[in-house]
Amino acid sequence: MTIHLTKKAFVGLCTVLGLSGCGSMDVPDLNNPSFDDFRERPSKQAVLTAATGLLVGHRAGISAPNGYVAQLGIIGREAYVFDPADPRAVNELLGPTLDPGGPAFGGNHWTTPYLNIRNAFTVLDALEKVPSTSDAEKEGIRGFAKTLQALDFLIVINTRDTHGAPIDVNLPIGQLAPFESKEAVFARIASLLDESATHLNNAGNTFAFQLSPGFTGFNTPETFRRFNRGLAARVAVYRGLYPEALTALSESFINATGSLDVGVYHAFGTNSGDTANGLFNRNVYAHPSTFNEADLQADGTVDDRVVRKLQRLESTVAAGGGRLTTDWRFRIYTSNNTPLPIIRNEELILLRAEANIGLRNFGPAADDINTIRTISGRLLPRLDIDESNALDELLKQKRYSLLFEGGHRWIDLRRYGRLDTLPRELDPDIAPHERFPIPLAELNARE
Numbered sequence: 349m350t351i352h353l354t355k356k357a358f359v360g361l362c363t364v365l366g367l368s369g370c371g372s373m374d375v376p377d378l379n380n381p382s383f384d385d386f387r388e389r390p391s392k393q394a395v396l397t398a399a400t401g402l403l404v405g406h407r408a409g410i411s412a413p414n415g416y417v418a419q420l421g422i423i424g425r426e427a428y429v430f431d432p433a434d435p436r437a438v439n440e441l442l443g444p445t446l447d448p449g450g451p452a453f454g455g456n457h458w459t460t461p462y463l464n465i466r467n468a469f470t471v472l473d474a475l476e477k478v479p480s481t482s483d484a485e486k487e488g489i490r491g492f493a494k495t496l497q498a499l500d501f502l503i504v505i506n507t508r509d510t511h512g513a514p515i516d517v518n519l520p521i522g523q524l525a526p527f528e529s530k531e532a533v534f535a536r537i538a539s540l541l542d543e544s545a546t547h548l549n550n551a552g553n554t555f556a557f558q559l560s561p562g563f564t565g566f567n568t569p570e571t572f573r574r575f576n577r578g579l580a581a582r583v584a585v586y587r588g589l590y591p592e593a594l595t596a597l598s599e600s601f602i603n604a605t606g607s608l609d610v611g612v613y614h615a616f617g618t619n620s621g622d623t624a625n626g627l628f629n630r631n632v633y634a635h636p637s638t639f640n641e642a643d644l645q646a647d648g649t650v651d652d653r654v655v656r657k658l659q660r661l662e663s664t665v666a667a668g669g670g671r672l673t674t675d676w677r678f679r680i681y682t683s684n685n686t687p688l689p690i691i692r693n694e695e696l697i698l699l700r701a702e703a704n705i706g707l708r709n710f711g712p713a714a715d716d717i718n719t720i721r722t723i724s725g726r727l728l729p730r731l732d733i734d735e736s737n738a739l740d741e742l743l744k745q746k747r748y749s750l751l752f753e754g755g756h757r758w759i760d761l762r763r764y765g766r767l768d769t770l771p772r773e774l775d776p777d778i779a780p781h782e783r784f785p786i787p788l789a790e791l792n793a794r795e
Contacts, residue, residue, distance in 0.1 A: 485552070562614055646727075694720065
């Protein structure tokens with residue numbers, strides 16, 4: 349890897365001011381923390397603060413108008429970003445080529461997650477030397493840090509797909525980790541999540557560090573482990589390991605009769621030092637196909653997820669020389685403080701349906717799909733779900749249930765070889781992008 353942990357980066361790791369209301373971090377001498385001091389003589393408070401800082405590092409780049417959710421949403425035809433000052437959100441993300449030299453577009457979603465992965469290694473290494481920290485507290489930090497590493501690796505491989513990515517990046521400065529296959533990266537993610545679950549089993553009843561309000565209900569080792577198992581189920585489904593997915597789901601927080609919104613979220617704030625949710629932005633619009641292709645309720649009203657998540661504009665907006673138009677804006681993110689889901693109960697139910705479809709258990713899959721149709725969409729249940737249409741129905745429910753939350757539609761259609769079902773926006777000869785390129789800086793360093 350060309351991304352190395354520097355003293356400046358370490359300052360960023362320890363800068364957890366605000367963290368969207370998680371509380372004051374009254375830690376002396378962290379305005380200019382020394383990386384060498386932290387590595388060789390870590391204090392307990394510095395390690396705990398740095399552990400919390402991993403949340404800040406993972407959240408970076410997720411919710412900006414040119415961040416992970418928005419860019420994957422544009423390619424997956426969930427959203428448009430019409431920014432007159434930066435036409436790349438149209439010309440590049442919907443155009444023929446993603447520029448690997450553009451760190452905010454084609455080269456995006458690489459440096460930031462790898463930096464946070466390296467920061468997590470620094471925290472894990474410091475645990476071996478930190479004083480006055482119990483074994484249970486250390487196990488809690490290990491379980492938390494490795495789960496965050498898995499999430500950051502997931503961002504990298506979700507965007508690079510068959511390009512693969514480096515895995516063993518905890519190397520001295522100047523050494524380059526080799527690229528590994530997509531399958532190997534997913535195997536490492538699954539291994540990190542499983543290791544984390546074991547650590548969390550031995551972490552006692554509480555974490556020694558603070559989590560953001562987005563982890564309310566999942567801020568103890570036991571409840572955080574249920575979040576971890578939900579992520580493990582998502583990864584197992586991505587890998588086509590359906591029995592493993594069902595096992596992980598049985599240990600998660602899945603609840604077919606509970607609130608579909610229960611889950612873990614990125615928290616945001618507008619206080620000094622915090623990060624606002626950039627998806628609450630006047631240049632972010634909903635793709636018109638979301639409304640046009642939705643099912644109708646029994647009374648003729650559109651799918652309730654569209655009612656809840658979209659708002660009709662007073663007048664049509666256009667970009668791309670008038671070739672792109674929409675009448676819709678999202679109402680999902682109503683302010684700069686609106687949380688952004690990492691994983692919710694609604695996704696877990698749909699993952700269980702997907703795993704059962706993969707195992708040809710169409711009856712249980714239909715039950716879960718109809719739970720989502722009737723509760724989230726207020727649609728009539730489908731009584732004809734079988735082998736011929738189960739996957740189509742599953743993908744449609746995931747589209748509307750997980751709309752503009754994490755690039756799910758693009759990822760799902762790619763996994764099933766269906767990207768060509770997406771509209772070709774600017775030119776009928778330009779197919780949707782299948783993956784982001786490896787950043788040019790990375791390629792140049794390897795040459």
